[in-house]
Amino acid sequence: MLNRDEDILQAAETWQKQGHGVALATVVETWGSAPRPAGSSLVINDDGTFLGSVSGGCVEGAVVTEALDVIASGQPKMLEFGVADETAWNVGLSCGGTIRVFVEKVG
């Protein structure tokens, strides 16, 4: 929950009305020094355009890729990024935290 950047939810609605495929990615759990709190979210459309953030920039690229799959399949997905996870380390959650991100299709 961060009110100041929540017009991203308005963008999600607008994109959907314009006929885009849209996904919403939300931080649902954090451990350690995760950069964004639970409730922070990112919206992604089928162009790969995104707004908001789930990690302050560390893992957004990976989340966007997964979100495009979710838009195509319609099936929600839970993603986990952390230091113990080699892929996550590669995408750079270097702050040492772990986050779980729920990705769902809008519509």
Place this chain on the structure above:
Amino acid sequence: MKLEVLKELNAERAARRPVIIVTDTANGEQRLVKAKDVAADPLRAELAKQLRMGKSGNVEVAGKKLFLNVYAPTAKLVIIGAVHISQALAPLARSLDYDVTVVDPRTAFASPERFPDVPLVAEWPDVALPPLNVDHYTAFVAVTHDPKIDDPALLHAFDRDCFYIGALGSRKTHAKRAERLRAQGAKDSDIARIHAPIGLDIGAVSPSEIAVAIMAEITAQLRLPPKEKEEAA
């Protein structure tokens, strides 16, 4: 998230009404709970707790893992009186993420030099307050020490059901204020809502310390459950 849920969420947010989205993260099942419906919800204890803290979180109910995403409006702080205390209070409140507005019809007080970066309205409360959309998610502080300014502002705050109302002045000053407000039609239950003397009792002396005492009292009002709130006051 279904489009209808998203639309309803955006409508509630635009109206500054808190909402919680409950998601079963195993299968994506979702529902929207409005703040006014929390008391009648099967998850009322969990929902009320998250809502009060303004914080999203997970709960496990009957073997289901549920994510409660809280969308609470940004709290506002309206300060009546562009006085020395307000010069300390406004930046402090902004650092706590409040949307701050200072109202004072006295232009010598309400000057941008004294309040850089803070929205200032140099008008009487009857003109200044209606456009500010003062609501329940507003903390309201009257610190001019001038009944002509503070009293009508306080009546407006009662009317809008602000979650916190505070007014500067000793117990004696406040007793006189209560009499005046009663004469203008305020109910005893409204007058009882005024925190006066203002701020938690931390022995504050300087304007900055008084600002800390006021923000601490506002925070307690916003975050503590009702019973502990009475103990803190």
